[in-house]
Amino acid sequence: MKKAEKSLLIADVQAVLAESNGIFIAVNNGLTVREIESLRIELRPISKMFRVVKNRLMKRALDGGRFAGVSDFLKQPTAVVLADDPYACAKVIFNFAQKHPKFAILGGQMDVGVMDMDAIVEIAKMPSLFEIRSTIARILVEPGSRLARVSAEYGKK
Numbered sequence: 001m002k003k004a005e006k007s008l009l010i011a012d013v014q015a016v017l018a019e020s021n022g023i024f025i026a027v028n029n030g031l032t033v034r035e036i037e038s039l040r041i042e043l044r045p046i047s048k049m050f051r052v053v054k055n056r057l058m059k060r061a062l063d064g065g066r067f068a069g070v071s072d073f074l075k076q077p078t079a080v081v082l083a084d085d086p087y088a089c090a091k092v093i094f095n096f097a098q099k100h101p102k103f104a105i106l107g108g109q110m111d112v113g114v115m116d117m118d119a120i121v122e123i124a125k126m127p128s129l130f131e132i133r134s135t136i137a138r139i140l141v142e143p144g145s146r147l148a149r150v151s152a153e154y155g156k157k
Contacts, residue, residue, distance in 0.1 A: 013049075014065065020067075020082040024083065025106045025108060026081070043092055052078070073106040083110075086108075086111075087126070
C-alpha cells in the first residue's frame with residue numbers, strides 16, 4: 001500500500017471513529033470468508049464498520065482520539081468493529097464468538113471506558129433495551145389485569 005493510500009485509509013477510519021459510540025477488537029484467525037461475511041451481515045444494521053486493519057495503521061488512526069485506550073489490544077491480526085449501538089454489537093460479537101472458537105474478543109471501549117473481554121461478556125449478557133421495556137410494561141399492566149380477572153370471577157358468581 002502506498003503512503004497516500006495509507007493516509008487516506010487512516011483519515012477514513014478517523015472519520016468513522018468520530019461518529020462511533022464504541023469500538024471492539026477481536027482476533028479472527030482461521031475464519032472462512034463465508035463466516036466473516038455472515039458476521040458482517042449481522043453487524044451491518046448496528047455498526048459503522050467491521051474491518052480487518054493493519055495494527056500500525058489502526059494505532060495511527062486511534063492516536064490522540066477518544067478511543068486511544070484500545071490500542072493496547074492491537075498486537076495480533078485483529079478485526080475492528082466500530083459501533084453505532086455498542087450494546088447490541090457486544091451481543092452480536094459475543095454470540096458469534098461462542099459459535100466460532102477461532103473468533104476471540106480481545107477488548108473494546110464504550111462510554112464506560114476501556115473494557116477487557118470479561119466486561120464485554122457481562123454487557124452482552126445484559127437484557128436489551130427492548131427486553132427491559134417489555135418487562136416494565138408487563139409489571140405495570142399486571143396489577144390491572146389481576147383486578148380485572150378478580151372482578152370478572154366475582155361477576156360470574
